Amino acid sequence: MTQSRERVVYQPAGRRVRLDPDKTLLELATMAGVGIEASCGGKGTCGACRVKVDGEATAPDHSEVESLGTFAGEGFRLACRARPRRGLTVWVPEESRRHQQVILTTGDRLEVPVDSAVPARGLGADSDGPLLGLAVDLGTTTVVAYLHELRSGAALAVETAMNPQVAHGDDLISRLAFGSSDRNGRETLTRLARQCVNALARRACRTAGVGPERIFHCVLVGNTAMHHIFLGLDLAGLTRAPFQPTACDAREVPAAALGLEMAPEAFVTTLPLKAGFVGADAVAVALALGADGVTEPTLIADLGTNGELILATPGAMVCCSTAAGPAFEGGHITWGMRAAPGAVDGVELPSVDLPPRLSVIGGRAPLGICGSGLVAAVHALLHRGVLGPQGRFAGDVSGPWVRRGPEGPEFVLADAAHSGTGRDLVLTRRDVSELQLAKGAVHAGVALMMAELGLDSVARVLLAGAFGNYLDPVDACGIGLFPGVTPERVRGVGNAAGAGAILALLNRGHTERAGKIAQDMRYLELAGDPRFGPAYAKGLLFPAGSAASAP
Numbered sequence: 268m269t270q271s272r273e274r275v276v277y278q279p280a281g282r283r284v285r286l287d288p289d290k291t292l293l294e295l296a297t298m299a300g301v302g303i304e305a306s307c308g309g310k311g312t313c314g315a316c317r318v319k320v321d322g323e324a325t326a327p328d329h330s331e332v333e334s335l336g337t338f339a340g341e342g343f344r345l346a347c348r349a350r351p352r353r354g355l356t357v358w359v360p361e362e363s364r365r366h367q368q369v370i371l372t373t374g375d376r377l378e379v380p381v382d383s384a385v386p387a388r389g390l391g392a393d394s395d396g397p398l399l400g401l402a403v404d405l406g407t408t409t410v411v412a413y414l415h416e417l418r419s420g421a422a423l424a425v426e427t428a429m430n431p432q433v434a435h436g437d438d439l440i441s442r443l444a445f446g447s448s449d450r451n452g453r454e455t456l457t458r459l460a461r462q463c464v465n466a467l468a469r470r471a472c473r474t475a476g477v478g479p480e481r482i483f484h485c486v487l488v489g490n491t492a493m494h495h496i497f498l499g500l501d502l503a504g505l506t507r508a509p510f511q512p513t514a515c516d517a518r519e520v521p522a523a524a525l526g527l528e529m530a531p532e533a534f535v536t537t538l539p540l541k542a543g544f545v546g547a548d549a550v551a552v553a554l555a556l557g558a559d560g561v562t563e564p565t566l567i568a569d570l571g572t573n574g575e576l577i578l579a580t581p582g583a584m585v586c587c588s589t590a591a592g593p594a595f596e597g598g599h600i601t602w603g604m605r606a607a608p609g610a611v612d613g614v615e616l617p618s619v620d621l622p623p624r625l626s627v628i629g630g631r632a633p634l635g636i637c638g639s640g641l642v643a644a645v646h647a648l649l650h651r652g653v654l655g656p657q658g659r660f661a662g663d664v665s666g667p668w669v670r671r672g673p674e675g676p677e678f679v680l681a682d683a684a685h686s687g688t689g690r691d692l693v694l695t696r697r698d699v700s701e702l703q704l705a706k707g708a709v710h711a712g713v714a715l716m717m718a719e720l721g722l723d724s725v726a727r728v729l730l731a732g733a734f735g736n737y738l739d740p741v742d743a744c745g746i747g748l749f750p751g752v753t754p755e756r757v758r759g760v761g762n763a764a765g766a767g768a769i770l771a772l773l774n775r776g777h778t779e780r781a782g783k784i785a786q787d788m789r790y791l792e793l794a795g796d797p798r799f800g801p802a803y804a805k806g807l808l809f810p811a812g813s814a815a816s817a818p
C-alpha cells in the first residue's frame with residue numbers, strides 16, 4: 268500500500284513525520300524525535316501530553332474531555348488519544364515538552380551538562396533573580412531566538428521573526444549589494460539585525476515573565492554575511508572573489524556596545540566561521556551534530572541558495588559551499604514559492620492519466636510549489652518515465668496532466684478549478700532545468716569532498732535547515748541529489764544551527780569546541796577546481812527511470 272504523503276508537523280520544533288492514521292499524535296511525535304511529556308505512559312489520565320491541534324483529528328471521547336478540563340474546546344487535545352485524519356500541525360506548549368534542558372539535535376536526545384560562562388564569571392550573583400541567556404540563529408530569511416535559564420539550562424521560550432533586512436533584498440547577494448553600496452547601507456542592515464534581536468529578546472522575556480535585564484549572555488550564529496552585518500564588520504571582501512571574510516575568529520563583545528538591551532554587564536559571543544560561504548551557522552551545525560566525533564562517514568548538508576556541505580569521518584572533516592541557486596527555495600520556478608501555507612510540498616503521481624496527489628502546507632488549495640514539492644514532482648515524473656535522465660519530457664507521453672503548453676511540454680500540478688489561484692499550476696521544462704542546476708551543484712560538491720577523503724560512499728546524510736527538514740529522503744534520493752546514497756541513510760535534523768548556538772550558550776566547553784571544529788575542518792574551494800566542471804556535468808543527470816526509486 269502506498270504511504271500517505273500528508274504530514275504531521277510538530278511546532279515549534281518544525282519536525283515533520285508522515286501521517287499514519289493508526290498512530291496517536293504521541294506515537295508520531297516520538298517518530299519525529301519530538302519529546303512530549305507522558306507521565307501516565309499514554310493512558311489518557313495524567314493530562315501531561317496536552318497539545319494544540321490545528322487540523323482534522325479523531326474526535327475526543329468523554330474521558331479525554333474530562334481530563335482536559337478547562338482546556339477542552341480550545342483546540343487542545345491529549346496527544347496520547349488523538350489520531351490524525353489529515354495532515355495537521357501540532358503545537359507543543361512549553362509545559363508539555365519533555366526535559367526542557369535537553370537539546371534536540373540529531374533526532375537523538377542529548378543531555379547537555381550545564382556549565383555556562385555566566386555563573387562562572389559571577390555575573391548576576393548579587394540578586395536572586397534568574398540568570399538568562401539568549402541563543403540566536405540569525406538567518407538570511409528568518410531569525411530564531413531561544414531563551415534559557417543558565418543555572419538549570421531550562422528552555423523558557425523560543426521566538427521567531429522574519430529578518431527585517433528582507434526589505435533590502437530577498438537573497439544574500441542583493442542584501443550584500445545593498446550593504447556594500449555605501450556606509451549607510453551596511454549601517455541600516457546592522458541596525459535592523461540588532462533591533463530584531465532586541466525585539467525577539469523582549470518577546471521571549473515576556474513569554475517567560477522576566478525582564479531582558481536578566482539576560483547576561485547572548486550566543487549568536489549566522490552565515491558569514493549575517494555575522495559581519497551584526498558585528499558591523501566591513502562587507503567588501505564578501506562581494507567579490509575570492510569572497511574573503513573580514514574576520515573568522517570567535518568574538519566576545521559587550522552587549523551594550525552592540526545596542527542590545529540586556530543586563531549592563533551582558534556579553535555577546537559569536538561563534539567562529541570558516542570562509543565567505545561557510546559561516547558560523549555551519550560551524551554551529553557541525554557542533555550540534557557532533558561532526559568532530561562521528562564514528563562513520565557522515566555528510567551534513569544545509570541546502571538553500573548556497574549549499575553548505577560538511578563531510579566528516581572519524582579523524583577528518585572537510586567542508587565546502589556550493590552555489591545551488593534559488594530552486595530549493597522555490598525561486599526561479601514558474602509557480603515557485605517559499606515553504607509557506609498554500610505551497611505544494613509533496614507530489615504523488617499514481618499514473619500519467621490520473622490527477623497528481625498533492626500535499627499542500629496548511630491543507631488548503633495550492634498556490635504554488637516549494638523546493639521539496641519540486642523535488643517530489645520531478646521524482647514522480649522520473650519514476651513514471653515522463654522525464655528522462657537529461658530532464659527532458661519524453662516525446663511519447665501525453666495526457667490531461669502532461670501536455671504541450673506555451674513553453675513546450677508541461678506537467679499540470681493542479682488545474683484552475685482546483686488551484687488556489689484560479690489558474691493552472693504547471694511545471695515546465697525550464698523549472699526542471701532550474702532544479703537540475705541546484706542538484707548538479709550539490710552533487711558535485713559532495714563528490715569532490717568524497718574524493719578528498721578517499722570515500723566512495725557515506726553511511727548517513729543529515730539534512731539541516733528548513734529545506735532539509737521538508738525534503739523527503741525518498742524524493743531526494745529519487746532525483747539522485749547525493750552520490751550513491753539510499754533514503755534510509757538520510758534524515759532531517761531541524762534547526763541544527765540554533766541547537767549549536769544553544770550548546771555554546773549552556774556550556775562554555777562547547778564554545779571552545781566550536782573553535783576547534785572551525786580550525787580542524789578543511790575548506791575545499793570549488794571555484795577554480797578543475798574537477799568541478801566534470802563533476803557538475805555528471806551531477807546534472809537524473810537517475811534513469813527504472814533507477815529512480817518508487818516515490
Ligand code: FES
Pocket residue numbers: 304305306307308309310311312313314315316317345346347348
Ligand atoms: S500521557 Fe498521560 S494523558 Fe496522555
